[in-house]
Amino acid sequence: MPTKPIYQSLNPQDSHNDGFASLIDQFAIYLKARCHKNTTLSLYLASARHFLFWLTQHASGSREIDPKWVREFIEAHLPVCHCLSPAPRSLKTTRAALNQLLLMQGHDRLHAPDKPASAEVEASLRQFDAYLRDVCGLAPTTCRYRFRYVRGFLDDLFGNQPLVFKRIDAKSLICFITRQSHHYQPASLGGLTCALRSYLRFLQFTGEISATLATTIPTPANWRLATLPPSLNEDELARFWSTFDRSTAIGKRDYAMARCLADLALRCHEVSGLRLESIDWRDGILRLEQTKSHRVDLLPLPEATAQALIDYLHQGRPPTSSRAVFVYHRAPRGEGVRKTTVRGAIRRAFCRAGLAWSGTHILRHTAATRMLQGGTSLKAIADVLRHRSIDTTLIYTKVDLPQLSRVALPWPGQPS
Numbered sequence: 165m166p167t168k169p170i171y172q173s174l175n176p177q178d179s180h181n182d183g184f185a186s187l188i189d190q191f192a193i194y195l196k197a198r199c200h201k202n203t204t205l206s207l208y209l210a211s212a213r214h215f216l217f218w219l220t221q222h223a224s225g226s227r228e229i230d231p232k233w234v235r236e237f238i239e240a241h242l243p244v245c246h247c248l249s250p251a252p253r254s255l256k257t258t259r260a261a262l263n264q265l266l267l268m269q270g271h272d273r274l275h276a277p278d279k280p281a282s283a284e285v286e287a288s289l290r291q292f293d294a295y296l297r298d299v300c301g302l303a304p305t306t307c308r309y310r311f312r313y314v315r316g317f318l319d320d321l322f323g324n325q326p327l328v329f330k331r332i333d334a335k336s337l338i339c340f341i342t343r344q345s346h347h348y349q350p351a352s353l354g355g356l357t358c359a360l361r362s363y364l365r366f367l368q369f370t371g372e373i374s375a376t377l378a379t380t381i382p383t384p385a386n387w388r389l390a391t392l393p394p395s396l397n398e399d400e401l402a403r404f405w406s407t408f409d410r411s412t413a414i415g416k417r418d419y420a421m422a423r424c425l426a427d428l429a430l431r432c433h434e435v436s437g438l439r440l441e442s443i444d445w446r447d448g449i450l451r452l453e454q455t456k457s458h459r460v461d462l463l464p465l466p467e468a469t470a471q472a473l474i475d476y477l478h479q480g481r482p483p484t485s486s487r488a489v490f491v492y493h494r495a496p497r498g499e500g501v502r503k504t505t506v507r508g509a510i511r512r513a514f515c516r517a518g519l520a521w522s523g524t525h526i527l528r529h530t531a532a533t534r535m536l537q538g539g540t541s542l543k544a545i546a547d548v549l550r551h552r553s554i555d556t557t558l559i560y561t562k563v564d565l566p567q568l569s570r571v572a573l574p575w576p577g578q579p580s
Contacts, residue, residue, distance in 0.1 A: 184216045187229075194268045199497030207252060211261035214251045229269045234262045284327035285318050295366045305433070313359035329372045332364075334380035341382065350386035357381050394526050395533040400519060401426070407516040414493050416480035418509040420472040421490055425510065425524055427469045429531035429549050432503040432524050438489040443473065452550075461550055532557070 191212055195205045215237050222241075238259060245253050252258055292314060296307040317340050321331060337360060345353055364378040396404060408422065409415035424435045434452055442451045448470065452461040473489070484491055488500025510524045528549070535545050546557040 184220070187216070188212060191265060191268060195264065195495075198264075198495045198499075200495040204495070207257050208261035208264060211252045211258045212265055214247060214258070215262055215265075217247070229265060229271070231266060231271055234266060238262070282322065282324055282326050285322055288327055289315060289318070291370070292363055292366050295369065296362070299369070300362075309355060310359035310362055313356045314363045317360060317363075329367065332367070332373065332377070334377065337377075337381055341384075345384070350384050353384040354386050357384060393529045393533070394521070395530040396519075396521075396526065400517075401530065403517040404513060404519065407513045410475070413476075413480035413482070416472075416476040417490055417493070418513065420469075420476040421506050421509055422513065422527070423469045423472040425506075425527040426531055427466045428463055429528045431528070432506045435506050436488075436490065436501050436503045439487045440489060441487065442489070445470075459550075463548060 188209060192205065192209055195208055200208065215234065218237050218241055219233055222236075238255065242253060242255060242258060245251065252261075289311065293307060293311050296302050296310060297304075302310075317337075318327070320340055321336055322328075341353070341357060341360070344356060348356060361378045361381055364373065364381070367373040368375050368378070404422075405419075408419035410419050421435050424430045424438070425432075428450065430452075437453075438450075442453070443449075443465065444451065448465045450463045450465050452463065477489070481489075481491060482493060482498055484498030486498055486500050490501045490505075491497075492499050492501055492505070507524055510527070511522045514521045532545055532549060535548065536542075542554055542557050546554045549557060551557050
């Protein structure tokens with residue numbers, strides 16, 4: 165027999181559904197406060213009613229919104245759902261709606277489950293993550309990619325079997341790296357080997373292995389100085405700037421974010437992490453606190469960047485209590501943007517300009533190249549880029565082709 169329609173089964177007037185009807189009302193208020201469009205709001209409320217109806221039928225009368233029930237609903241019920249319309253069955257819509265419901269209830273978002281691992285492997289990974297953060301003091305992004313690489317190695321070696329440290333030897337490490345070398349570029353493969361060495365140092369730190377095992381990991385060949393760092397020339401940069409529609413609020417925001425990347429050589433997370441108090445308008449200084457090296461850095465604020473920020477803050481930024489400089493203009497309206505928003509804005513601008521690039525780091529390279537060609541010293545460029553060693557900045561000495569052509573010697577055998 166067909167299942168009873170979910171709108172009837174969770175009618176707010178039904179006395180036995182008072183608790184869930186109240187939850188639906190709270191959810192509607194929550195979604196409106198985040199400025200979701202009416203069509204999105206209706207779909208999310210329908211998805212929530214669908215889930216809550218299923219919960220009353222399959223969770224022994226439980227009224228707790230728990231991530232485990234949400235996961236079971238999405239993985240077990242949706243693929244075979246026969247609930248009558250208007251029960252949404254779209255995985256993307258339902259997952260998005262129930263993620264918002266979990267956030268409202270104080271839970272984390274629902275993520276795709278990792279491959280099952282033994283309790284020993286999970287415990288070692290948690291300790292390794294704490295070691296990276298608390299002992300090594302690494303940036304969150306670095307911690308995440310090292311954690312991901314090490315998890316892949318442990319999954320490959322142990323699967324769901326218990327962790328046995330004696331099985332981690334030179335042969336298993338080299339075999340894993342050799343297999344992975346077919347799937348990674350040299351720079352990424354270097355990141356993999358760096359993560360494995362870091363895990364071995366952690367095991368040495370905890371006394372689980374000997375001190376010599378980390379030295380058995382080979383270093384992949386990657387000649388970092390063999391190529392020129394990519395950068396935009398003046399024509400490409402002009403095309404890039406022309407793609408931003410600065411007559412709209414979002415266009416003003418995206419243009420200001422792009423100026424921060426291209427003029428100040430900031431990283432994505434540094435742009436998304438800018439606060440109103442980060443800008444000293446009187447002295448023309450930008451204060452950076454969420455940096456890769458966990459230092460507080462002060463940068464001069466160029467006039468073009470300052471004008472873009474002023475235009476956005478005065479004419480584009482929506483009213484909000486958030487202290488973030490750049491905020492969402494759609495749901496969740498008024499909240500600070502994430503670094504993925506910065507990446508997306510730049511990727512779309514490159515596409516509109518007909519440029520082949522998609523990443524944001526080329527704007528950092530462009531800033532360094534323009535400073536060098538403008539006569540800025542390597543030490544000053546290193547300070548702006550916040551390089552710990554000036555050797556990292558030396559790669560840009562190869563980019564100033566007009567200067568290099570002045571000192572180039574004639575090719576042997578050719579007329580001078």
